[in-house]
Every structure is written in structure tokens, then in C-alpha cells.
Amino acid sequence: MIAMQGLLSWTPFLTSLLALLLVSPIIIYLLKSKNHGLPPAPPAIPVIGHLHLLKPPMHRTLHDLTTRYGPLIHLRLGSSLSIATGSVDMAREVLKNHDTSFSERPSTVAARQFAYETAGFAFAPYGEYWRFVKRLCMSELLGPRTLEQLRPIRQSEVAFLLRSLLEKSKVSETVNLSKELIKLTNNIITRMVASSTAGNEADVSRRVVKQVAEVMGTFNVEDYISFLRGLDIQGLNKKIREVHRNFDNLLEGFITAKEKSRNMVGDRGPGEAKETPVKDLLDILLDVAGDPKAEVKITRENIKGFILDIFTAGTDSSASTIEWTLSELINHPKIMQKLREEIDQVVGKDRVVGEADVPNLPYLNAVIKEIMRIHPAAPIAYRISTKETIIGGYTIPANTTVAVNLYSTGRDPKYWVDPDEFRPERFFKESNANLDVKGLHYQLIPFGSGRRVCPGIGFALQVVPAALAALVQCFEWKIDEGTANENGKVDMEEGDGGLVSYRAKPLVVVPIPRLDPFLLN
Numbered sequence: 001m002i003a004m005q006g007l008l009s010w011t012p013f014l015t016s017l018l019a020l021l022l023v024s025p026i027i028i029y030l031l032k033s034k035n036h037g038l039p040p041a042p043p044a045i046p047v048i049g050h051l052h053l054l055k056p057p058m059h060r061t062l063h064d065l066t067t068r069y070g071p072l073i074h075l076r077l078g079s080s081l082s083i084a085t086g087s088v089d090m091a092r093e094v095l096k097n098h099d100t101s102f103s104e105r106p107s108t109v110a111a112r113q114f115a116y117e118t119a120g121f122a123f124a125p126y127g128e129y130w131r132f133v134k135r136l137c138m139s140e141l142l143g144p145r146t147l148e149q150l151r152p153i154r155q156s157e158v159a160f161l162l163r164s165l166l167e168k169s170k171v172s173e174t175v176n177l178s179k180e181l182i183k184l185t186n187n188i189i190t191r192m193v194a195s196s197t198a199g200n201e202a203d204v205s206r207r208v209v210k211q212v213a214e215v216m217g218t219f220n221v222e223d224y225i226s227f228l229r230g231l232d233i234q235g236l237n238k239k240i241r242e243v244h245r246n247f248d249n250l251l252e253g254f255i256t257a258k259e260k261s262r263n264m265v266g267d268r269g270p271g272e273a274k275e276t277p278v279k280d281l282l283d284i285l286l287d288v289a290g291d292p293k294a295e296v297k298i299t300r301e302n303i304k305g306f307i308l309d310i311f312t313a314g315t316d317s318s319a320s321t322i323e324w325t326l327s328e329l330i331n332h333p334k335i336m337q338k339l340r341e342e343i344d345q346v347v348g349k350d351r352v353v354g355e356a357d358v359p360n361l362p363y364l365n366a367v368i369k370e371i372m373r374i375h376p377a378a379p380i381a382y383r384i385s386t387k388e389t390i391i392g393g394y395t396i397p398a399n400t401t402v403a404v405n406l407y408s409t410g411r412d413p414k415y416w417v418d419p420d421e422f423r424p425e426r427f428f429k430e431s432n433a434n435l436d437v438k439g440l441h442y443q444l445i446p447f448g449s450g451r452r453v454c455p456g457i458g459f460a461l462q463v464v465p466a467a468l469a470a471l472v473q474c475f476e477w478k479i480d481e482g483t484a485n486e487n488g489k490v491d492m493e494e495g496d497g498g499l500v501s502y503r504a505k506p507l508v509v510v511p512i513p514r515l516d517p518f519l520l521n
Helices: 008-021 024-033 060-068 087-099 110-114 130-139 144-149 149-170 177-194 201-216 236-266 281-289 298-329 333-347 353-359 361-376 424-428 457-474
Strands: 072-077 082-083 380-384 389-391 394-396 401-403 475-481 508-513
Touching: 008 389, 024 333, 060 082, 060 298, 060 380, 060 401, 072 177, 082 087, 087 389, 087 401, 110 201, 110 236, 130 144, 130 281, 130 298, 149 177, 149 353, 149 457, 149 508, 177 298, 177 508, 201 236, 201 298, 201 333, 236 281, 236 298, 236 475, 281 298, 281 389, 281 394, 298 333, 298 457, 298 475, 333 361, 333 457, 353 361, 353 457, 361 389, 361 457, 380 389, 380 394, 401 508, 457 475
Parallel strands: 082 401
Antiparallel strands: 072 082, 380 401, 389 394, 475 508
16 A cells, blocks of 8 residues: 555556456455454455555545545455554554554565665664664664754755745746755755765755655555566566666765775874764764674665665655645745744844744744644555554454554544644644644654654754745745636645655745845854
8 A cells, every 4th residue: 555646547557457357266355355353444346455446645545535434444455455544543553552563564566675675774674673773863863963963964955045046036036946845855865964965966866766756656566466476567666676776876876985085084194184074874874884893783785775765755755844834824824924923033134044943933833733734744654563453443464554644643623623724823722732743642643653653853853944934034935826726826736646745736936035134044
């Protein structure tokens, strides 16, 4: 189910495949499809099960199905069994009460390729290596000290974006802000990983990250119908290998250049000055790999797998969150004005807001929480059951894929009043005042929860609020007439997407400067 978002464009192929499968022994499927204590399900078709029901965007389709059939449903996808949650209570059951039973993530053809089988972190089996890298993430790689040391990188990239927008505003030029935000987050991650955007590395990384998201989000029949595995009848596996090869070449370039620069520092003579530069993520990983006392030996493939995880998880999701937030603010001018007034009051107009200001901007934080509730960047958290487990009174067999729909938890009417409305003020009410997004409050878990909670929470909560606040503080935003909807507002339709929730149309706007003089940090 992890890659079902591409199913809509796959319909002609599905029709042809049905004809082929009708000659297969349907009786096998019928024997497997007996529902022994499973939660309810929509009507199924022999052999393909519920594949015909799944249309992108997947989180909306699952939300509609769980709204109709219950907060916990089962779906048969070819020969695979999946469970989908549609409520806060069911999400809590999976991610908290039975976290040990759902400690693995499903492994698709694409996931295995991009994770170097099990060398990466995101899809690594729960065990000694996964626990070691998780601790390394929280204490070193994405810990508070490293994020603070790399803050100048993030500030300089935000300043670069603001300068670019200012130049375009002078001639009232329209800006594809969706593209600019992807460039921002990708440049930040590239420099945090390797302290560089030299040559065309940043452009190449943006291109291959987009390709990875596309192939990861494309339906692959081999993941669900076992006797077709290895045949590559869609030609998708060939594309996966090609994209992986391109990304691997990029990563090899990063690592080789870093090794060379580290050797040059080590070769300096005793009379030469030795600077102590801030370590980037590659420095930290190579230090661990070369440490003979390390608890777990880190290989070159482990390093590449982890860096690939950072790029794919951090680039699109952070950019998408900023993009959705600005879209909602433009469509809600009173909320935009209230946010601007807070920034002007706390920060003033003689400098640009920065990361250090974010804790002192409660309305900004409420806006971010609200956007993560209504537009979670990665709207589905996938798990695999490692043993038979009882959820909501139903028996969930081992090796079952579970899709925890974060889109549904953020819209559960039991916990949210008018859940489809964009209302940051809801977080100033007593019942919601203490909610955060770090995985402890199951009505608001945009980063997931439990053992597999996203380790990049700290990074996202540094980048997203500060960049958004700067865009709100520095510019007014005029909607491009060619991309507005019939009401003259920003079109909020979601795209078919992949693993991240994208807008169907790019956010195209005209920036109008607010600050005079326009001072950058």
C-alpha cells in the first residue's frame, strides 16, 4: 500500500492484467480471503481484492473508506493483507499500546533498492543496528547541538531566497514559489550533509530526489501479486535501478570529496594552522565509521543509505509544509495579518525574523501546528505487524501492512471541532493548549509516533517556522491570476503525489516587499 498513489494512471494496465489473472487458480485466493476475526472491509474482487478501490491521493481514499466502513478496516491487495486506521483511538492502539508489535516498516521493491537492502535507516529492521543509528540521530546527527552549529547554513539559504524574491519583486515578476521552496530545502540539506553546493551538485540532488519520490510513490504490481515478482512487466524496476544508480553516483561524489578534504587537513605540517571547522553530517558519519570502539560498525553503504533517507525525507516534506501554510494564509488574510502583527511586535521591522525568535511567537507556532494537522506532509505512517495482535477487538495477523492515516487523525471529529477548517486559534483553547507535534498526542502526530517516529522533527521545527515567518514578514503576496481558482483564491487541490502530500498546481505568486530598508541577517 505504501506506493499506491500512482494507481490512477495505472488503470489501463490493471484492465489488461485482470484478463491475465482470470486464468489463475482463483480458488487459492478465495481460501486466503476468509476473514477470520478481521475488521470490516469494502466488497472485494477475486484475485485483485480491493486494488480497484485505491485511487490517489491515497490518504483521502483511505479516509473515505474508513469513514464509510469503520475506524479500522482491512483491505486485500492482490495476495497481501493490509489494515487502515481512520481514527485517533485506532492510531493510538497501533503506535502506542502495541508499538512493539508494529516495529517494522513494509519493504517494497523500491524501498529495498534505495535502502541498499537493509543498510539504510528508515527501512532497516528493528534491531541492534537500527537502535544504534536512532541514538546517533538523536544525540549527534540531528541532535540539538549539531542543528545549532549548522544554523548559519539555514540562515544563509533563507537570506538567499529572500534576496532572489526581492529582485523579482522589483519588476513585479511572478514566482513559482513551489520550485523556490524545494530549492531552499534541498540546498539546506545538501550543505548540512556535505558543507557544499559546489558545481551542479545541488541541481543534481534536486533532480534525483524528485525522481526517488516519484518511483517510491508509483504503484508496483510486484509488491502485491507474488507470482509476478521479478518479471518487471511495468518496466518500473528498470527505472528504479536507474534512479538509484544516479543517486549513488551523487553520494559517492559527496563521500569521495569529503574523504579527500579530511585527508588534506590531516596532512598539514606542524607549522601550518589547523582550523576546526564545524562538522557536517558526513563528517560525523565518517568519524563513526572510522571509530574502532564504535558499538556498531558503519559501512559505506550505511552512510549512503542514511544520507539518501535525509534527502528524501527532509527536502519535499519541509518545502511542502511551508507551501501549504503560505497557501492557507493567502486564502485567509485575517490570519495572515494577525501573524504579521505578532512578528512586527516581537521582532520589529529593522531585522529579519530568525530561528531564535520562533519560541517567542506563539501564534506562528499555532499556525504551524494547524497546518501539520490539516496538511500533514507525509500523511500515512506505514508499519508491519511482527506478530498476531488484537486491535480494537479484531485479530491482525503477523506480516500485515498497517496504514495509520495521519490525515484522518487530524480530522477526527471526536477530538477536533470543525476539523476541515483552518483555525490556528483552536490551539489557544484549554483543551488543545498543551498539544505538540512530537508524537505524544495522537490527534496531532504529523511525524508519526512510537519507535519509528521521524528522527528529523528537530530539523523540521527549525526550518519550517523560521522560513515561513520570514516570507510572511518580508513580503505581501499577490496571487497570479492564471493559477487562481474561480473565486480568485489559491487553488487548494491536492496532487496525486507520492509519499508526500503535494499541491496539484504550483504556488505561483507575485512578491511585494514590506520592509524598507530590506535588511538581511
